[in-house]
Amino acid sequence: MVRSFLVQASSFAADIDFVIDLIGVLVGFWFVLASCVFFYLILRFRSKDEGKAEWVTGEEKSQKRWITIPHILVLICDIFILVGAVRVWVHVKQTMPEETTPVRIVAQQWAWTFVHAGPDGALDTDDDIVKIDELHVQKDVTYRYELSALDVVHDFSVPVFRLKQDAVPGRVIEGWFKPTLAGEFDIQCAEMCGIGHGMMPAELFIETAEQHTAWMADHAPKSLAAVSAP
Amino acid sequence: MRPIANTRSAAGIPTGRLAVWWVLASEIVIFGGILASYIMNRLSHDWWADYAANTSTPIGAFNTFVLLTSSLSAVLAHAAAERGDGKLAARRLLYTIAGGGVFLCVKAYEWTMEISHGFTISANGFWSFYYTAAGVHASHVIAGMILMAFVARDAAKNAELHRVELVGIYWHFVDVVWIFLFPLLYIAK
Amino acid sequence: MATAEVTEHHDDHGHHDEGFVKKYLWSTDHKMICFQYMFTGIAMGLLGGFMAYAFRMQLAFPGASVPGWGGVTPADYNSLVTNHGTIMIFWVAMPVLIAAFGNYLIPLMTGCDDMVFPKVNRLSFQIFLLSAIVLLASFFVEGGGFGGAWTAYPPLSSKPEYSLTPLGSSLWLVAVGLEFIAFLLGGINFVTTTMNARAKGMRLYDIPIVVWFIVIASILFMASVGPLVAGAIMLLFNQNLGTGFFDPDKGGDPVLWQHLFWFFGHPEVYVVLLPAIGITAEIITTFARKKLFAYKTVLNTAIATGVLSFTVWAHHQFVAGIDPRMANVFTISTLLISVPVAEMIFVYIATLYGGKITLNTPMLWALSFIFEFMIGGVTGIFLGASGSDIYFHDTYFVLAHFHYTFFPIAIIGSFAGITYWFPKMTGKMMNDTLGKLHFWITIITFNLIFIPLFVLGAAGQHRRIYNYEHFPDLAGGWMQDLRVLATVALLVMLAAQVIFFFNVFISLRNGKKAGNNPWKANSLEWVAPSPPGHGNFAELPNCYRGPYEYSHPDREDDYWPQNEPA
Numbered sequence: 001m002v003r004s005f006l007v008q009a010s011s012f013a014a015d016i017d018f019v020i021d022l023i024g025v026l027v028g029f030w031f032v033l034a035s036c037v038f039f040y041l042i043l044r045f046r047s048k049d050e051g052k053a054e055w056v057t058g059e060e061k062s063q064k065r066w067i068t069i070p071h072i073l074v075l076i077c078d079i080f081i082l083v084g085a086v087r088v089w090v091h092v093k094q095t096m097p098e099e100t101t102p103v104r105i106v107a108q109q110w111a112w113t114f115v116h117a118g119p120d121g122a123l124d125t126d127d128d129i130v131k132i133d134e135l136h137v138q139k140d141v142t143y144r145y146e147l148s149a150l151d152v153v154h155d156f157s158v159p160v161f162r163l164k165q166d167a168v169p170g171r172v173i174e175g176w177f178k179p180t181l182a183g184e185f186d187i188q189c190a191e192m193c194g195i196g197h198g199m200m201p202a203e204l205f206i207e208t209a210e211q212h213t214a215w216m217a218d219h220a221p222k223s224l225a226a227v228s229a230p
Numbered sequence: 231m232r233p234i235a236n237t238r239s240a241a242g243i244p245t246g247r248l249a250v251w252w253v254l255a256s257e258i259v260i261f262g263g264i265l266a267s268y269i270m271n272r273l274s275h276d277w278w279a280d281y282a283a284n285t286s287t288p289i290g291a292f293n294t295f296v297l298l299t300s301s302l303s304a305v306l307a308h309a310a311a312e313r314g315d316g317k318l319a320a321r322r323l324l325y326t327i328a329g330g331g332v333f334l335c336v337k338a339y340e341w342t343m344e345i346s347h348g349f350t351i352s353a354n355g356f357w358s359f360y361y362t363a364a365g366v367h368a369s370h371v372i373a374g375m376i377l378m379a380f381v382a383r384d385a386a387k388n389a390e391l392h393r394v395e396l397v398g399i400y401w402h403f404v405d406v407v408w409i410f411l412f413p414l415l416y417i418a419k
Numbered sequence: 420m421a422t423a424e425v426t427e428h429h430d431d432h433g434h435h436d437e438g439f440v441k442k443y444l445w446s447t448d449h450k451m452i453c454f455q456y457m458f459t460g461i462a463m464g465l466l467g468g469f470m471a472y473a474f475r476m477q478l479a480f481p482g483a484s485v486p487g488w489g490g491v492t493p494a495d496y497n498s499l500v501t502n503h504g505t506i507m508i509f510w511v512a513m514p515v516l517i518a519a520f521g522n523y524l525i526p527l528m529t530g531c532d533d534m535v536f537p538k539v540n541r542l543s544f545q546i547f548l549l550s551a552i553v554l555l556a557s558f559f560v561e562g563g564g565f566g567g568a569w570t571a572y573p574p575l576s577s578k579p580e581y582s583l584t585p586l587g588s589s590l591w592l593v594a595v596g597l598e599f600i601a602f603l604l605g606g607i608n609f610v611t612t613t614m615n616a617r618a619k620g621m622r623l624y625d626i627p628i629v630v631w632f633i634v635i636a637s638i639l640f641m642a643s644v645g646p647l648v649a650g651a652i653m654l655l656f657n658q659n660l661g662t663g664f665f666d667p668d669k670g671g672d673p674v675l676w677q678h679l680f681w682f683f684g685h686p687e688v689y690v691v692l693l694p695a696i697g698i699t700a701e702i703i704t705t706f707a708r709k710k711l712f713a714y715k716t717v718l719n720t721a722i723a724t725g726v727l728s729f730t731v732w733a734h735h736q737f738v739a740g741i742d743p744r745m746a747n748v749f750t751i752s753t754l755l756i757s758v759p760v761a762e763m764i765f766v767y768i769a770t771l772y773g774g775k776i777t778l779n780t781p782m783l784w785a786l787s788f789i790f791e792f793m794i795g796g797v798t799g800i801f802l803g804a805s806g807s808d809i810y811f812h813d814t815y816f817v818l819a820h821f822h823y824t825f826f827p828i829a830i831i832g833s834f835a836g837i838t839y840w841f842p843k844m845t846g847k848m849m850n851d852t853l854g855k856l857h858f859w860i861t862i863i864t865f866n867l868i869f870i871p872l873f874v875l876g877a878a879g880q881h882r883r884i885y886n887y888e889h890f891p892d893l894a895g896g897w898m899q900d901l902r903v904l905a906t907v908a909l910l911v912m913l914a915a916q917v918i919f920f921f922n923v924f925i926s927l928r929n930g931k932k933a934g935n936n937p938w939k940a941n942s943l944e945w946v947a948p949s950p951p952g953h954g955n956f957a958e959l960p961n962c963y964r965g966p967y968e969y970s971h972p973d974r975e976d977d978y979w980p981q982n983e984p985a
Contacts, residue, residue, distance in 0.1 A: 001877060002810065002877055002878075002879075005877060005878035005879065006878060006879055006892075015806075016806060016807060016809060016810050019804065019806040019807045020801060020807045020810065020811075023800050023801050023804060023807060024801075027797040027798075027800050027801075028797075030761075030797065031793060031794070031797045034764065034765075034768065034793060035790065035793070037768055038768050038771070038786075038789065038790065041768065041771040041772055041774075042771060042776060042778075042786065045707070045771060045772070045773060045774045045775065045776050046776050046778065047708075047774075047775040047776055047777050051775070052708065052775070052970040052977045053707065053708040053709050053773055053774045053775040053969065053970040053977065054709070054772075054773030054774075054970065055710065055970055055971060055972045056709065056710065056712065056769075056772065056773055057710055057712075057713070058710070058711070058712030058713030058714075058716070058766070058769065058770075059713060059714075059715070063712070063713075063769075064713060064716070066765075066769055067712075067713065067716065067762060067765050067766060067769060070761070070762075070765055071758060071761070071762050071765070074757065074758055074761045074762075075758055078754040078755070078757060078758065081754060081800060081804050082750060082751060082754050082804070084804070084806060085750055085804035085805050085806035085807060086747050086750060086805065086806065087806070088805075088806030088807075088809075089743070089746055089747065089750070089805040089806045089809070090747075092806075092809060093738075093743040093746070093805075093809070094743045094744065109581065151574065151581055152572075152573075152574045152575040152581050153572050153574070153575065153673055153739075155738070155812075155813060157813070157881060159810075159879030159892070162809060162810040163809065164738045164809055164810070164812050164813070165738050165740075166738055166739045166740045167740075168673055168674060168739070168740040169574060169667050169673060170667020170668075170672065170673070171667075171740055173740050185892065186879075186890050186891060186892040186893070188879075188881050188890060189881075190812065190813040190814075190881045190882070191572070191813065192497070192567060192568040192570075192572070192575065192882075192883045193575060194497075194566075194567070194575055194581055194582060194583065195492075195493045195494045195497055195566065195583060196493065197493075197497070197883055197884065198493055198496070198883075198884040198885040198886055198889060199493070199889050201889050201890050201891075233531070233532045233533035233534070233535070233537060233954075234531060234532045234533075234954075234959065235526060235531035235532055235533050235534065235535050235612060235615075235616035236535050236536070236616070238531065238615055238616040238617070239615050240614065240615050240616065240617045240621070241614040241615050243614075243615070245535050245536075245611050245615045245616075248610070248611045248614060248615065249535075249536065249539075249607050249611055252606065252607050252610060252611070252641070253603075253607070255641060255642070256603050256606075256641045256644070256645060257645075258645070259641070259642055259643075259644070259645025259646060260645040260646075260648045260649050261645075261649070262645060262646065262649075263645050263646025263647070263648065263649030263650060263679060263682075264649040264652075264653075266646070267646075267649065267650075267653070267664070267675055267679065270675070271670070271671070271672070271675070275670050277670075278670070351656065351660050351661075351662055352660055352661035352662055352663065352669075353663075353669075354663050354669045354670050355663040355664065355666075355669050355670035355671045356670070357663075358653075358656065358662035358663045358664055358669070358671070359664070362652060362653060362656060362662065362664075366649075366652065
C-alpha cells in the first residue's frame with residue numbers, strides 16, 4: 001500500500017510495508033464482509049408491508065453462534081497480525097546490528113544537527129563532520145544513530161526508511177538503519193515542537209561509496225585540513 | 231425541595247454514601263497518579279534519598295499521630311450521631327477539626343524550616359513531589375475541616391445527622407492518604 | 420434557547436411563573452441542565468468547526484488570507500489545531516454525549532422525577548461553563564492561545580520560552596482541569612441515580628443500554644482521569660513554580676506526562692464512544708422493531724472494552740522513547756481490545772436481521788454510525804500493531820483514523836440522539852425530508868474530507884504542519900489536490916449544517932405534534948408527556964420488563980412498553 005507512494009530506501013522498509021499489507025488484507029476482508037452483510041440486511045429487511053419483525057433474542061446458543069464464530073475468527077486474525085507486527089518491531093527497534101557506523105542526531109527548536117563520524121568511523125574525533133539539516137549516509141552501510149534533543153520533544157522521521165523515533169530531552173536514544181537506495185529524501189520532525197514545527201525539514205542524502213568518500217573529503221573539518229596540509 | 235428520586239434506594243445503599251464513595255474513588259486515582267509517579271521516579275533516582283534525608287521523621291510521625299487521633303474522634307462523633315445525640319456529635323467533630331488545625335500548623339512550621347534551608351519546590355524533582363503531594367493532601371485536610379464545620383453546625387441542631395458519617399468517611403480517607411505519604415516521603419531514606 | 424422555551428411552556432401554565440434566570444440559568448431540573456450542556460456544546464462545536472475551516476483553508480491555499488480569519492501564521496495554526504482538538508473532545512463530545520444525553524435520559528429512562536442530587540448537577544454545569552469561558556479567554560491573552568497540541572507534551576507545554584504562550588498554556592490547562600471536575604461531579608448523579616433511583620421493578624437487565632453505557636462511561640472517566648488531574652497539577656506547577664516533574668535538568672522526565680496523559684487519553688475514547696453507541700442501540704431496535712441481539716453480551720462487551728482500555732495506553736507512545744520491549748505488551752492488549760469492539764459491532768448488525776427497518780433520519784444516522792465507526796475501527800489496527808505504527812505514527816493516517824472514530828461518536832452520535840429524542844424534548848416532530856438532506860450531505864462530505872487524508876497519511880504526510888511547501892516530497896502535485904478536495908468538502912459540510920438549524924427552527928414552529936410516543940418505542944421516557952413537565956411523569960411509572968421487547972410473539976402490537984403490566 002505504502003510502496004506505491006514512497007520508495008523503500010532502507011533494509012527494513014519492505015518488512016514494514018509487508019506488515020501494513022498483511023493488516024490491510026486481513027482487516028480489509030473483515031471490513032468488506034461486515035459491510036456486505038450490513039447493507040444486505042438493511043436492503044433485505046426494509047419495511048415494505050404491515051406485519052411484525054422476527055423475534056430473535058440472541059440469547060440461544062444457535063443464535064449466539066453468529067457472534068461467537070466471527071469472534072473467534074477475529075481473534076485468530078489478531079494473532080497473525082500480532083506475530084507479523086512484533087517480528088518487525090523486534091527487528092527494527094529491539095535488535096542492534098553488530099557492525100555499525102555511528103551518527104549523532106541532535107534536535108532542537110527548530111533545526112537538526114547531524115554529526116557524521118567522518119573517515120575514521122568514530123564519533124568525537126577530529127574528523128567529525130557537523131552539518132545542519134543535512135544527513136549524508138552511504139548506501140548499504142548500517143548506521144547506529146544516537147538521538148537526543150536539547151529543548152523539547154522532537155521526532156526523527158524518515159518516511160522512505162519507514163523509520164520514526166522521538167528525541168526526548170535528557171535521554172540519548174539509540175537505533176539503527178541501513179540505507180539501500182541512493183537519492184535525496186525528506187527528513188521530517190514528526191512531533192509538535194513549537195511554532196517552527198512546520199519549518200523543521202532536513203535533507204537525507206544517500207550516496208554510493210565513491211560519492212560518500214568524495215563528500216567526506218570535501219567537507220573534512222578545517223582544523224583537520226590545516227593540520228594535515230603542511 | 232428534594233426530588234422523589236433522592237428518596238429511592240434500589241441498590242440498598244444510602245444515596246449519600248454512594249456519592250461519597252464516588253468522590254473518594256476519584257480522589258484515590260488522583261493521589262494514585264501522584265504517588266505512582268513519585269515511586270517510579272524515586273526508584274530510578276537513587277540520589278533522591280539524599281534529599282529525603284532532610285525531612286524530619288519525628289515531626290512526620292507526630293503529625294501521623296495527630297491525624298489518627300482526629301479520626302478517632304470522627305468515629306466517636308458518628309457513634310454519637312447514631313444514638314441521635316447531635317450535640318455530642320458536633321462537639322466531637324470540633325475536636326477533629328482541631329486535630330486538622332494542629333496538623334496544618336505543624337506542617338507550616340516544617341515547611342518554613344525546609345524552605346529556609348533552600349529546599350524549595352523548584353529545587354529538584356524530589357522536593358517538587360514532596361511539596362506537591364503533601365500540599366494536595368493539605369488542601370484536602372482544609373476542605374475536610376470546612377465541610378466538618380458545616381456538618382457540625384447542622385448536627386448541633388440535630389439536623390442532617392447522617393452527614394456526620396459521610397464527612398467521617400471522607401476524613402478517614404484523608405487520613406489513609408497520609409498513611410501512604412508518611413513512609414514514602416519521610417521514612418524511605 | 421428556542422427548544423428550551425417550548426419545553427417549559429406547558430409546565431408554566433400549571434405552575435408558578437419562574438424568572439428567566441431561575442428557569443434557564445439557575446435551574447436544577449435535569450432537562451434544563453441537558454439543554455444548557457447541549458447549547459454550550461453546540462456553540463463550542465461551531466467554534467471548533469470554524470477553527471477547522473481556518474486551518475484547512477491554510478493547508479489548501481497556503482499563505483492566502485482566510486476570509487473571516489486573515490492570514491494564518493504558524494503560531495495561529497498551532498493554536499487552531501490544538502484548540503480544535505481540545506474543544507471537540509472536551510467541550511463538544513463530552514458535554515453533548517455524556518452530560519446532555521446523560522442528564523436528559525437517565526432520569527426519564529429509569530422512571531424518576533429528577534437526578535438524585537439536582538444541586539450538584541447544577542454546580543457541575545456551572546463549573547463546566549466556567550471552564551469554557553477560561554478556555555475562550557486563553558485566546559485573548561498575550562502570546563495567544565496554547566499551541567502545543569491537545570496532548571500538551573512537556574517541555575514544550577511546560578516552559579514559556581519553548582511554547583511562547585506564557586499565559587495561554589496555563590489557562591488552557593486550568594480550563595481542562597475545571598472541565599474534568601465538572602464531569603467528576605456530573606458522574607456522581609449518573610451513577611447514583613441509575614443505581615438507586617430506578618423505577619419500581621426495574622432490574623439491572625431492564626435498564627436501557629444507553630443508560631448502562633453512560634454509567635459505564637462515567638465510571639471509566641472517573642477511574643482514568645485521576646492520574647491526569649495529578650499530571651495537570653504537576654504541569655501547572657512546572658509552568659508557574661518551576662518544579663522539576665518533567666524537567667530532565669532537575670531529575671524529571673518528559674515521558675512521565677505522556678504516560679499520565681494517555682492513561683486517561685485512551686479510555687477517554689471509550690468514554691465518549693459508549694454513550695454514542697448506546698444511543699445507536701436505542702434507535703436501531705426501535706426502527707428495526709427488533710429485540711436487541713443478546714443484551715447481556717452487549718453489556719459484557721462494553722465492560723470488557725472498558726477494562727481493557729486501561730491496558731493499552733502506551734500504543735500512543737511506541738516510538739516515544741519507552742522501552743521497546745513494552746511495545747510488544749501493548750500491541751497484544753491493543754489487538755485484544757479489537758475483539759470486544761468487533762463483537763459489539765457484530766451484535767448491532769445481527770440485530771438488523773429479520774427486522775422491519777424504517778429508514779428515517781434518526782435510523783440513517785444510527786446506521787451510518789456503525790458503518791463509519793467500522794472504518795475507524797479497522798484502520799486502528801494499523802496503528803495498534805507496533806510494526807506498522809513505526810511508519811504511521813503521527814501521520815495523517817492517524818488523524819484520519821481518529822476522525823473516523825470521533826466524528827461518528829461526537830457528530831453522528833449527537834445528531835442521531837437529537838433527531839431521535841427531538842419529539843420528546845420539544846413535543847414536535849422534526850421534518851424528515853430536511854433531516855435526510857442534511858444527513859446525506861454531511862455523510863458524503865465527511866467521507867470526502869477524511870478518505871483523502873488517509874491517502875495523504877499513507878504517503879507520509881506528517882501532522883501539525885502549517886505549510887507543506889517546506890517539504891519537497893510532500894509539497895505539490897496530487898497531494899496538494901487532495902488537500903484542496905478535503906478543504907472543499909469541509910466547506911460544504913459546514914455550510915450544510917445550516918439545514919439542520921433551519922430544520923430545528925421550522926420544526927419547532929410548524930412541526931406536527933408528537934404525542935407521548937411517536938416512534939412506538941418501549942422505554943420509559945416515552946411514557947412521559949412530550950415535552951415532560953416538572954417532575955417528568957404524571958405518575959411515576961413501574962417497570963415490568965426489558966426495554967427491547969419489540970415484535971414479541973405473544974403480543975399483537977409490535978412493541979411492549981416497559982411500564983405496561985403483563
